[in-house]
Amino acid sequence: MDTDDDFMSNVSSEEEDMMPDDSDNDLSGDDDFDFDDEPDPDIDMQQDFGQKKKAAYDITFKVYQPQDIQKQQDDLIKEVNMILDINKEEAAILLRHFRWNKERLIEDYMEKPSQVLEAAGLSESSAEAPRLKSIPGFVCDICCEDEEGLQSFALKCGHRYCVDCYRQYLAQKIVEEGEAARIQCPSDDCNLIIDARSLDLLVTQDLTDRYHKLLNRTYVEDRDSLKWCPAPDCQNVVECGIKKKDLTRIVPTVACLCSMRFCFGCPNEDHQPAPCDLVKKWLKKCADDSETANWISANTKECPKCNSTIEKNGGCNHMTCRKCKHEFCWMCMGLWSEHGTSWYNCNRFEEKSGTEARDAQAKSRVSLERYLHYYNRYANHEQSARLDKEMYLKTEKKMVQLQKESGMSWIEVQYLNSASQALQTCRRTLMWTYAFAFYLARNNLTEIFEDNQKDLEMAVESLSEMFEKPVQELADSKLKVDIMDKTSYCNKRRVILLDDTAQNLAEGRWTFNVEFTNPTPISNTKGSSSRR
Amino acid sequence: MSFATKRLGKELSKINNSLPPGIELVSADNFEEWFLDIRVLDNNPLYANQVYRLKFKFSAQYPIEPPEVVFVKLANRPIPIHPHIYSNGIICLDLLGQQGWSPVQNVESICMSLQSMLTGNNKDERPAGDEEFVRGNRLRPKDIDFYYHDNNV
Ligand SMILES: [Zn+2]
Ligand SMILES: [Zn+2]
Ligand SMILES: [Zn+2]
Ligand SMILES: [Zn+2]
Ligand SMILES: [Zn+2]
Ligand SMILES: [Zn+2]
Numbered sequence: 149m150d151t152d153d154d155f156m157s158n159v160s161s162e163e164e165d166m167m168p169d170d171s172d173n174d175l176s177g178d179d180d181f182d183f184d185d186e187p188d189p190d191i192d193m194q195q196d197f198g199q200k201k202k203a204a205y206d207i208t209f210k211v212y213q214p215q216d217i218q219k220q221q222d223d224l225i226k227e228v229n230m231i232l233d234i235n236k237e238e239a240a241i242l243l244r245h246f247r248w249n250k251e252r253l254i255e256d257y258m259e260k261p262s263q264v265l266e267a268a269g270l271s272e273s274s275a276e277a278p279r280l281k282s283i284p285g286f287v288c289d290i291c292c293e294d295e296e297g298l299q300s301f302a303l304k305c306g307h308r309y310c311v312d313c314y315r316q317y318l319a320q321k322i323v324e325e326g327e328a329a330r331i332q333c334p335s336d337d338c339n340l341i342i343d344a345r346s347l348d349l350l351v352t353q354d355l356t357d358r359y360h361k362l363l364n365r366t367y368v369e370d371r372d373s374l375k376w377c378p379a380p381d382c383q384n385v386v387e388c389g390i391k392k393k394d395l396t397r398i399v400p401t402v403a404c405l406c407s408m409r410f411c412f413g414c415p416n417e418d419h420q421p422a423p424c425d426l427v428k429k430w431l432k433k434c435a436d437d438s439e440t441a442n443w444i445s446a447n448t449k450e451c452p453k454c455n456s457t458i459e460k461n462g463g464c465n466h467m468t469c470r471k472c473k474h475e476f477c478w479m480c481m482g483l484w485s486e487h488g489t490s491w492y493n494c495n496r497f498e499e500k501s502g503t504e505a506r507d508a509q510a511k512s513r514v515s516l517e518r519y520l521h522y523y524n525r526y527a528n529h530e531q532s533a534r535l536d537k538e539m540y541l542k543t544e545k546k547m548v549q550l551q552k553e554s555g556m557s558w559i560e561v562q563y564l565n566s567a568s569q570a571l572q573t574c575r576r577t578l579m580w581t582y583a584f585a586f587y588l589a590r591n592n593l594t595e596i597f598e599d600n601q602k603d604l605e606m607a608v609e610s611l612s613e614m615f616e617k618p619v620q621e622l623a624d625s626k627l628k629v630d631i632m633d634k635t636s637y638c639n640k641r642r643v644i645l646l647d648d649t650a651q652n653l654a655e656g657r658w659t660f661n662v663e664f665t666n667p668t669p670i671s672n673t674k675g676s677s678s679r680r
Numbered sequence: 681m682s683f684a685t686k687r688l689g690k691e692l693s694k695i696n697n698s699l700p701p702g703i704e705l706v707s708a709d710n711f712e713e714w715f716l717d718i719r720v721l722d723n724n725p726l727y728a729n730q731v732y733r734l735k736f737k738f739s740a741q742y743p744i745e746p747p748e749v750v751f752v753k754l755a756n757r758p759i760p761i762h763p764h765i766y767s768n769g770i771i772c773l774d775l776l777g778q779q780g781w782s783p784v785q786n787v788e789s790i791c792m793s794l795q796s797m798l799t800g801n802n803k804d805e806r807p808a809g810d811e812e813f814v815r816g817n818r819l820r821p822k823d824i825d826f827y828y829h830d831n832n833v
Binding site for chain 1: 783
């Protein structure tokens with residue numbers, strides 16, 4: 149098996165109980181690191197060998213499905229219900245008020261129950277449970293109805309309105325405003341929160357379902373350790389104990405069961421090896437500079453020899469002019485024949501000499517050139533990943549046809565899918581290596597990084613090139629073995645690069661030419677319930 | 681009869697009977713749009729001797745939904761200067777937003793809140809960013825996400 153598979157499916161377990169926010173769980177991952185075939189002599193292996201092998205860029209996380217999320221809430225509610233001897237509806241409101249921090253709720257409640265109830269919008273009065281009533285002489289303050297026998301409802305605060313108005317009010321809150329956990333009494337300046345039992349009494353079944361869905365949302369959104377999988381149509385939730393302060397030392401990529409890989413520290417998809425803050429800076433810079441940069445990342449270029457327009461239609465950088473058969477590199481426009489040995493010049497930006505930089509104009513040109521160098525490569529891998537995918541889909545189609553004609557089994561062409569997956573993942577990593585490199589200040593480690601980047605890039609480009617072969621050739625078993633070998637080699641190179649980068653990041657050994665923006669600590673205040 | 685119609689009918693008959701000082705009904709020809717005039721009751725130099733025209737727009741969901749309330753500009757009806765009132769008449773007031781609104785509020789209570797919002801103000805200024813907002817805004821007031829940063833003004 150290859151190491152990448154190992155890493156993709158590493159959904160590690162941890163105690164069922166949620167970590168308190170200030171828990172110091174091990175995310176650095178630098179002490180139990182090791183991988184299959186290339187043991188690094190620098191790493192001390194005093195760790196427990198029984199543990200699952202972990203790479204430096206691996207973080208601990210867990211994926212929950214919707215039913216797990218429901219169960220977690222039910223369990224917490226039940227526990228508080230038993231410990232504090234309050235009913236489940238009230239336990240739920242209190243937990244939401246405390247952002248599901250059970251320990252703090254219990255502690256605070258034991259100390260000053262009436263303040264806690266008041267702050268959470270629960271009145272202390274032990275009046276009978278609310279129910280529908282018809283009261284002689286009642287006039288509804290919302291619709292001004294005063295009809296005899298009008299059904300009305302009031303929470304413990306006694307603000308009474310007719311059932312029809314209550315229903316309209318709740319529908320407005322639930323459907324139009326997406327509010328669930330903190331719907332207050334309709335009266336002006338009354339902070340009392342409408343509990344689930346009263347809701348069941350008042351709303352129709354379809355709204356109850358909606359309401360419970362919304363409650364699940366607040367459960368996830370209220371907790372810093374939970375995050376929705378951003379894939380469209382995916383309902384899963386990922387739990388991870390990463391804290392804002394860890395983000396300068398670790399890039400927390402998590403993978404959902406649906407195979408979506410995303411960052412737990414920021415709203416972006418997987419961006420290893422670049423730390424979140426650099427990603428934010430980079431994306432902002434690209435957006436600001438997009439006009440300058442766009443011309444250079446265009447889809448078409450001229451053949452350096454005959455000047456005919458060449459369109460890039462596959463992910464590979466090896467271009468052959470259809471007209472003059474000139475072979476060149478899409479990135480640097482240099483001769484392809486020179487690239488067998490000197491890919492080097494294609495991934496590292498050669499800093500210009502100091503004399504030239506002295507001139508302010510030259511300096512700004514150099515700085516633009518430098519940016520464009522990295523941007524170009526970043527954008528190129530992004531584009532190539534897309535083109536690789538298109539190429540794969542086309543190939544797959546042709547393969548299916550070929551299968552029908554030749555009687556090959558489906559499994560036999562699965563290697564193409566694996567190769568396509570590898571290309572996607574590796575190109576994504578490469579993309580971000582260029583954003584990372586843009587902010588990297590030279591030190592004795594950058595050369596190793598560039599070598600790793602170059603090795604991965606070479607592996608990726610050659611796999612991408614194999615991919616562009618005609619279908620007849622792809623079906624050939626010799627090429628199939630080559631593709632499978634190259635696929636696992638790509639995955640391996642990626643692991644090596646990520647691991648080295650992550651380890652140096654965790655140990656603070658990189659120097660950057662920008663300051664990290666100080667992460668603002670995740671606020672941990674109790675939920676506010678006052679109407680704004 | 682819609683939800684709003686019933687309630688507005690009751691409000692209208694009450695308004696026709698009596699209104700607090702400084703508030704006058706201009707027109708209420710239907711249950712979708714009403715016009716009222718307000719003026720401050722003290723001598724606040726920012727608003728002295730001025731009358732301001734308010735336009736109320738009600739949805740079928742009123743009073744569950746807040747009405748849309750704006751100042752309208754006419755020859756003798758300027759837009760009052762206030763750090764929460766844009767020069768196009770749009771008002772940034774939390775009680776008119778979905779979060780701050782309560783269905784027990786009504787036309788009269790809104791007018792009174794606006795009266796006291798003017799009375800209590802001594803700043804001769806528009807909201808920050810008034811110019812851009814007025815130039816760029818195409819949204820209806822209820823779709824604007826105001827940030828009610830200061831409810832004391
Ligand atoms: Zn009513
Ligand atoms: Zn109440
Ligand atoms: Zn997912
Ligand atoms: Zn991130
Ligand atoms: Zn050519
Ligand atoms: Zn090149």
